[in-house]
Amino acid sequence: MTDMPTAQHVEPFGGSAVDTVTLDYESRFLRRRVLTTDTGVRFLVDLPHTTSLNAGDALVLNDGPRIRVQAAAEDVLRITGPNLARIAWHIGNRHTPCQIAGDHLLIKADDVIRHMLDTIGAKVTPDCVPFTPEGGAYGHGRTHAHAHGHTAHD
Numbered sequence: 001m002t003d004m005p006t007a008q009h010v011e012p013f014g015g016s017a018v019d020t021v022t023l024d025y026e027s028r029f030l031r032r033r034v035l036t037t038d039t040g041v042r043f044l045v046d047l048p049h050t051t052s053l054n055a056g057d058a059l060v061l062n063d064g065p066r067i068r069v070q071a072a073a074e075d076v077l078r079i080t081g082p083n084l085a086r087i088a089w090h091i092g093n094r095h096t097p098c099q100i101a102g103d104h105l106l107i108k109a110d111d112v113i114r115h116m117l118d119t120i121g122a123k124v125t126p127d128c129v130p131f132t133p134e135g136g137a138y139g140h141g142r143t144h145a146h147a148h149g150h151t152a153h154d
Helices: 084-093 111-119
Strands: 006-011 019-023 029-036 042-052 058-061 066-071 073-080 105-108 123-130
Touching: 019 029, 042 058, 073 084, 073 111, 084 105, 084 111, 111 123
Parallel strands: 006 042, 019 066
Antiparallel strands: 006 058, 029 042, 058 066, 073 105, 073 123
C-alpha cells in the first residue's frame, strides 16, 4: 500500500479542483501511473480500467480533492484547404486521430501523413497547441483498429 494520494475515480468535467495535471494526448490514456501535478504534488492514478481522459475531467483523490486534467500543447499539423471534408476522409481512412474545428483540422505531427496531405492539395502548417481529437463513433474515448467489440452490427 502507498501513503501517496490516490485517484481511483474520474469525474467527467468535474466540479472545482485544487490543482491541475497537464498531460499530452498519449499520457491521457491510462489506468495506473504516478503523476505529478503542475504544482509538484505526486499522486497515484489507479483506475479500475484503462481510461481516456479528456481536458476538463477531474481525477478524484481518495481523500476528496479533485485534480483537473489539462491538455498539454504538443506538436501538431494544422490542416486547411478548399475541401476539408475530403481531406478529413483521407485522414480517417488512415485511422489517424483528428481534432475537427470549423475551419481546420489538427493531427499529431507525422511526416508520412503530411506528405499524403501535400499530394491531395491540403495546406499544412506545423503548430504547437493542445490536441484533443474526436473520440469515435461507438462512444467517447479513443478509436482503435477494427476490433470494436459488440456493436449494433453484431
